[in-house]
Amino acid sequence: MSNEEIRNIILLSCNSLDDHDFEGFLNLCVKGFKYTIKVFSPELLKDMVWLEHDYEGLKVLFEELPDHLQRNEKISRQLSYPLVETSAKKIKVTTNFCVYKTDLDGKSSIFCIGNYIDNVCYINNKYFLKERVVHLETRDLGIGLHVPI
Amino acid sequence: MTSRDKKLWQEMPSLPDFNYVSGEVYTQPEIFKKEQDKIFSKTWHFVCHESELSKLYDYRVYDYTGKSIFSIRGEDGIVRSFFNVCSHRGAKLFSMPSGNAKRIKCFYHHWMYNSKGACTGIPRPSAYSDTEVKKEKMGLREIRTEVYLGMIFINLSDESENLHSYIGNALDDLSETMSMQPLEVFHYNKILIHSNWKAWQETNMDIYHEFMHVVLRKTQVNAMPMEDRKLSIFKNGHGGSGASLKASYTNYKGFANRKDEVGPLPGMSVSDFKFMNIFPSLTIIARGTAIRIDNVIPLTPHTAVIEMRGIGVMGESDEDRRARQKHHNQYWGPFGRNVPEDIIAAESCAESYRGSAGKYQIISRDEDGTGQDDIILRSFYSEWALHLGINPGSLKEIK
Structure with a gap:
């Protein structure tokens, strides 16, 4: 097992989403993949779930995207060095992110910050994403986003 | 002709009143100011759902018409709202968007208030002894608050019709x-x-x-x-x-x-x-x-x-x-x-x-x-x- 290969999975998953290579993203995930975006609300004093999908749900979401109205902004995910924690039961990877958006005039601004808690598994000599929980710090996302973070 | 020149573009549509709206209603500062004074200062405004104030002394803070306001469920179970402003020097009483506070203490000079908006404590009050500055007269500014279908509303006007009548x-x-x-x-x-x-x-x-x-x-x-x-x-x-x-x-x-x-x-x-x-x-x-x-x-x-x-x-x-x-x-x-x-x-x-x-x-x-x-x-x-x-x-x- 190589931590570098594990980190590469995280980087590749973000590059795939940045490039709208959704098939490429799903190829990095096992079929039982689960994806959740969680946000703590200081107004409600509790966690909220803003998006929750399994592998099939994400696949459908990606298929429907071309028909949706979206603003033409480029989304870029910048990552911290992923922290890999390996135990007998699982491989946990924690990565802080800052997501930028760049508009058609070339102006970049921060879209959101937060971290990924990824659960990675090792199958047939390859690493795959088993679960991703996104913890968002940013709660005002402007127009929002049709694509998972 | 399929397109319109400047004159045609600026002509008012040949439609009855209220069937078209000038773009200036979205942009003119004078209209915005009038809206603040004549609509938002006089109509009922939803502030939160009653589940957000489920326990006694739960409070929610929000901004409205440029003012910081809070709603709090009092010791008698009734929800009241006040400007989030200390009567003494104007400091904001609450800085968090929500919480629970049996006593409301201003961080600045420790003036105290209860959940009904009454001033309950002024440190070293003797310095005000010859003036009108007394606890009894230093309560918070209360704002009309009513509840409809679990939704809490406020109204900055003391004269407007009641909420039930307003919603009809x-x-x-x-x-x-x-x-x-x-x-x-x-x-x-x-x-x-x-x-x-x-x-x-x-x-x-x-x-x-x-x-x-x-x-x-x-x-x-x-x-x-x-x-x-x-x-x-x-x-x-x-x-x-x-x-x-x-x-x-x-x-x-x-x-x-x-x-x-x-x-x-x-x-x-x-x-x-x-x-x-x-x-x-x-x-x-x-x-x-x-x-x-x-x-x-x-x-x-x-x-x-x-x-x-x-x-x-x-x-x-x-x-x-x-x-x-x-x-x-x-x-x-x-x-x-x-x-x-x-x-x-x-x-x-x-x-x-x-x-x-x-x-x-x-x-x-x-x-x-x-x-x-x-x-x-x-x-x-x-x-x-x-x-x-x-x-x-x-x-x-x-x-």
């Missing part, structure tokens, strides 16, 4: 859905939009814009005959559809399983869809299994904050809550299918009017109060005109 019958068709079971807020987010507040509110009243959303094109436009839809307007500028519209969720691939995932809210089937706008800035949308309450708060002529709440059933199972959250998020969450598209529309129109490229907007669709009639928009602007004394199309004073 507008929420009758949502009454069963919002009162038969205790409800609670499971989703809250705020969004700063670069648009006049009315351009946002129009997205909640303009049912013709269904065509913009692929979800609505697939699930809603053909779900029932257009002529069977019934749009309603009420006194004080409220309007929507309380008689259920229908949505065929199976027509959108990602929503196909909705009917199997969680039961409907009282008084609705999973495929029912009701919405009601309460003038000026509140919208309640119930989609079979979940409710959205949104509230737009003007900041400047060109910016506003939208507050979004998702509402579910209090005490429901984790499985039901998860499904209800999912249904809410599918349409209305920041990663949902519809709300991001609505914001794009509001900001796009605002940009046109800001630069005066957009001159008039047309709200003259007439389908006898069915289908995609603009009747709700016309009712809104008729009410707006009553408050401001200005015709929204010609911008002339109304005598």
